[in-house]
Amino acid sequence: ARTAAVIPAAGRGIRLGPGAPKALRALSGTPMLVHAVRAMAASRAVSLVVVVAPPEGAAEVRSLLDEFPLGERTEVLVVPGGATRQESVRLGLAALPDDVTAVLVHDAARPLVPVDTVDAVAAAVRDGAPAVVPALPLADTVKQVEPREDGPEPVVATPDRALLRAVQTPQGFDRATLQEAHDKTVFDGEGATDDAGMVERLGVEVVVVPGHEEAFKVTRPLDLVLAEAVLARRRA
Ligand code: CTP
Ligand code: MG
Numbered sequence: 229a230r231t232a233a234v235i236p237a238a239g240r241g242i243r244l245g246p247g248a249p250k251a252l253r254a255l256s257g258t259p260m261l262v263h264a265v266r267a268m269a270a271s272r273a274v275s276l277v278v279v280v281a282p283p284e285g286a287a288e289v290r291s292l293l294d295e296f297p298l299g300e301r302t303e304v305l306v307v308p309g310g311a312t313r314q315e316s317v318r319l320g321l322a323a324l325p326d327d328v329t330a331v332l333v334h335d336a337a338r339p340l341v342p343v344d345t346v347d348a349v350a351a352a353v354r355d356g357a358p359a360v361v362p363a364l365p366l367a368d369t370v371k372q373v374e375p376r377e378d379g380p381e382p383v384v385a386t387p388d389r390a391l392l393r394a395v396q397t398p399q400g401f402d403r404a405t406l407q408e409a410h411d412k413t414v415f416d417g418e419g420a421t422d423d424a425g426m427v428e429r430l431g432v433e434v435v436v437v438p439g440h441e442e443a444f445k446v447t448r449p450l451d452l453v454l455a456e457a458v459l460a461r462r463r464a
């Protein structure tokens with residue numbers, strides 16, 4: 229019985245703007261992906277990390293990770309990813325050895341997640357939860373709208389903010405449960421952006437543990453400013 233981390237890192241990073249694939253962009257001189265791999269390897273629960281690389285970039289990612297060694301305790305595999313996040317996670321799961329019984333799925337785009345958050349998710353899975361997500365309450369009020377391309381969008385509903393949570397990664401799973409979710413879920417277009425949502429569709433209970441503000445996702449250019457500031461604060 230072992231816990232592995234699967235890191236989907238195959239996205240282009242369109243919302244971040246032109247440049248290298250998002251996971252390979254530097255944060256204070258070190259590729260985002262390397263920060264993310266280190267964050268997973270820092271957890272004593274994790275003994276294997278599977279990095280899902282941009283489809284044409286697996287060899288480049290392999291040599292990059294070899295430049296930033298992690299120590300003896302953590303094995304790192306690199307596999308090529310797919311056209312959607314869901315497909316990339318599926319390809320990562322397919323690379324897991326038989327003795328892996330629990331899986332943490334972690335976005336390369338959340339490079340600064342603290343080890344305590346990783347440990348809390350892994351512990352909840354080890355204690356028997358089939359699916360665990362770290363999440364935070366929302367700062368903004370959320371409106372559901374009727375989407376429109378051409379003008380103001382009518383508001384349809386305002387969900388009670390106190391009942392909402394913004395979910396992060398790593399999301400932790402019993403391996404068989406996550407595999408079943410990926411085997412049974414068929415999505416069009418973008419695919420699922422959240423593994424736990426696929427498990428919910430199986431009718432399996434998903435639980436929330438506290439997330440962390442430093443587990444934010446680097447999505448837009450301003451997020452790079454925040455990430456650099458967090459790293460500067462850690463060095464101080
Ligand atoms: N991801 C992936 N394979 C894809 C698409 C996304 O492995 N085909 C990964 C990204 O590399 C990222 C995580 O899923 O670590 C979360 O996705 P997101 O933040 O949306 O990253 P991108 O898809 O790269 O960004 P964008 O949507 O702005 O293009
Ligand atoms: Mg995306």
